[in-house]
Amino acid sequence: MATDREVLRDLWDGKLPVCFVLNDEEVCDLQTPEAFYLMVPRLSYFPLVWDKVRKHFIKHVHADHHDMEMWLDYNGTPLKWHYPIGLLFDLYAYDTQLPWTLTVHFEKFPENILLHCGSREVVESHFMSTLKEADALKHKGQVMNTMQKRDHNQLWLGLQNDKFDQFWSVNKKLMDTSSTDGEFKHIPFRIYCSDEGPFIQKLVKPFTEDSQPKLLQNLIEEIFPDTCKQVCVITHGIELSLDVPLQWMSEHMSYPDNFLHLCIVSNTS
Amino acid sequence: MNVNNDNRPFDWKNDIIFRVQQRNKLQCFCYQDLINSHNRLFDQANALKSENIQLEIQLERLRKEGPEGHKSVDGNADVRTATNEQLLVLEQKLLARQEELTEIHKKRGENAQMIVDLKNALSEKDKLITVKDKVLTENITLIASLKAEIQMYETNHQRLQDQYQLLQDEHQALQLTASKLEEKLRKTQDENMELVERLKRYKFKDAEKMNQENENFIRKRNEKMQKELEDAAKDMRGLSPDSFRDCGPISFSPNAIPTKHYLHFDAHDGEVNAVKWSPVDRLFATGGADRKVKLWDISKGSIESKGLLVGSSAGVMSVDFDSTGTSIVAASNDLASRVWTVNDQRLRTEKSLNLCQIFQENFANALMSNNTYCYGLTIRTSD
Numbered sequence: 001m002a003t004d005r006e007v008l009r010d011l012w013d014g015k016l017p018v019c020f021v022l023n024d025e026e027v028c029d030l031q032t033p034e035a036f037y038l039m040v041p042r043l044s045y046f047p048l049v050w051d052k053v054r055k056h057f058i059k060h061v062h063a064d065h066h067d068m069e070m071w072l073d074y075n076g077t078p079l080k081w082h083y084p085i086g087l088l089f090d091l092y093a094y095d096t097q098l099p100w101t102l103t104v105h106f107e108k109f110p111e112n113i114l115l116h117c118g119s120r121e122v123v124e125s126h127f128m129s130t131l132k133e134a135d136a137l138k139h140k141g142q143v144m145n146t147m148q149k150r151d152h153n154q155l156w157l158g159l160q161n162d163k164f165d166q167f168w169s170v171n172k173k174l175m176d177t178s179s180t181d182g183e184f185k186h187i188p189f190r191i192y193c194s195d196e197g198p199f200i201q202k203l204v205k206p207f208t209e210d211s212q213p214k215l216l217q218n219l220i221e222e223i224f225p226d227t228c229k230q231v232c233v234i235t236h237g238i239e240l241s242l243d244v245p246l247q248w249m250s251e252h253m254s255y256p257d258n259f260l261h262l263c264i265v266s267n268t269s
Numbered sequence: 270m271n272v273n274n275d276n277r278p279f280d281w282k283n284d285i286i287f288r289v290q291q292r293n294k295l296q297c298f299c300y301q302d303l304i305n306s307h308n309r310l311f312d313q314a315n316a317l318k319s320e321n322i323q324l325e326i327q328l329e330r331l332r333k334e335g336p337e338g339h340k341s342v343d344g345n346a347d348v349r350t351a352t353n354e355q356l357l358v359l360e361q362k363l364l365a366r367q368e369e370l371t372e373i374h375k376k377r378g379e380n381a382q383m384i385v386d387l388k389n390a391l392s393e394k395d396k397l398i399t400v401k402d403k404v405l406t407e408n409i410t411l412i413a414s415l416k417a418e419i420q421m422y423e424t425n426h427q428r429l430q431d432q433y434q435l436l437q438d439e440h441q442a443l444q445l446t447a448s449k450l451e452e453k454l455r456k457t458q459d460e461n462m463e464l465v466e467r468l469k470r471y472k473f474k475d476a477e478k479m480n481q482e483n484e485n486f487i488r489k490r491n492e493k494m495q496k497e498l499e500d501a502a503k504d505m506r507g508l509s510p511d512s513f514r515d516c517g518p519i520s521f522s523p524n525a526i527p528t529k530h531y532l533h534f535d536a537h538d539g540e541v542n543a544v545k546w547s548p549v550d551r552l553f554a555t556g557g558a559d560r561k562v563k564l565w566d567i568s569k570g571s572i573e574s575k576g577l578l579v580g581s582s583a584g585v586m587s588v589d590f591d592s593t594g595t596s597i598v599a600a601s602n603d604l605a606s607r608v609w610t611v612n613d614q615r616l617r618t619e620k621s622l623n624l625c626q627i628f629q630e631n632f633a634n635a636l637m638s639n640n641t642y643c644y645g646l647t648i649r650t651s652d
Contacts, residue, residue: 007282010289017300036311037304039297098296099304237296238288244281253285 007252011236012164014042016089017099020050020072022057026065026107033060037099041162042086042236043256046072046079047123048160057104065106071114072102078110081117082126087261090234091192094265124156127257131155134188134258135174137203138250143174159256167256174258175251183207187250189260191223206247216249217242220264234263534572536563543587547611549594554578556585562599564611576614580607 020036036056040049054070072079079088093100117123135144151170158167177183183206190199200223207213220231220242233240235253254260334353537557546553551568552575562585564575583603590597600606608617
């Protein structure tokens, strides 16, 4: 178990160096403002960490846009704030040179691609709803429903303030399998292909019918039955070997929203 | 990485831990210190910048104060700074006072403006009040005049009512007299009826008397005729019987019985209903079914029309002259009798009363018994 906890801790500590740059067209000062560097936790969301960035850049944009919503793009791709930062990095910038350079925008909000994010409450409600969805898949929502409002708050504050112990003291209840014979009903996962399009989500049980634990290999075969080519599954910035059991993955490698966010990269390397 | 995989081929858990640690080493640790120090430097730079700005401001201020401070140089730096500070405080106070003053001035201006506005409003209101007063007085005079009018009308009304009362009284009095008069009228009418009745009676008596007279007259004529006839018979006895034989057993004197007509003429279009001799002249009147009465003269030996008496609206059944021969009366089938004067041949009276008819009928009956009527278009008159 010590090693399992080690995995959780290491995953939690995962951070990314990000370099924020203001969009050239929006600069209204004589000289472009300096880039802003920040270490951001992989498991967090951008709206939770970009307060300083906004404060830094807001001085350099036109006064008319001070009240506008801030948004980010990487190489022209607007970044969805409701994905965890680590997922965004794995999805779009897995093999780029660090630090990860993002462009900050205040104007021309891409209404068709991004959701509006007025405040942290919006992020919180999105996070909680995802959490509930995951629990519904795992325990038919029973654990989440028996929790108190205080526990929900603790989960959110643990994530927001980057407190591993605070978060996991509640989250371990969600990962508990003692009431269901050591297995979840279904594995909450989302699979993202690097090309554009919505993620893939299916009902997949952690064990086969003859109660053999399913491996990542089985999951990939289930999702892509007709692709024979080798695929590369990436999560938390690492390539996974395909013989990891799904149950263990779900318990230990899920993001704070209790979903496994897996990126599929065609194995060209 | 591949090397690691080879070293631990199937231990996926250790592999993951290793990879995660590797990742953290690569992505995290090598940048963490760098970025942290960068952030620190960034913050420091920002802090220094703001400090710099503050210092500049201070410097500026000191420069301003510099010359002032130099004036009051007494050699004692402490005193100078103290006075400077005092000066600063006083200046600030002064500034505050000035601000207050300007504020007060502004307020005063506002108040003055307000006063002016209020004055304007007051004068407007005054104007309004005067206008209203005027209207009020007008209305009062109007009311007074209307009251006077009402008074006048009331007196008028009173007078008219009095008059009306008077007229009603008069009317009543008149009605009383009228009813009295009506009663009188009824009485007089009754009287009149009585008188008419009496008149009728008298007339009837009159008629009877006339009938008697006529009868007498006829009887006398008959007697005369009989006498004449007797005389004639006596004469005949004086004649020789031979002469009687020559003449035949029955012979009449040509004087006694007319054998040929003396004149012959058409008198009327239609039947001739009545003829009558005038008692004075050689005149006679005829009445016919053509509703006319005609006067004829035979004094010259030939027939000559003397006049045409019109007025009857039906066939004339009987005519007669009065005893003096000046008037002529005709009875007609239209239930009326008419009287004309002979001289000017004008209608004098027309009676359709029963009384007259009765009279006329009696009169006519008396006549009919004496005259021969000829129902033809010719009339014969003996010579």
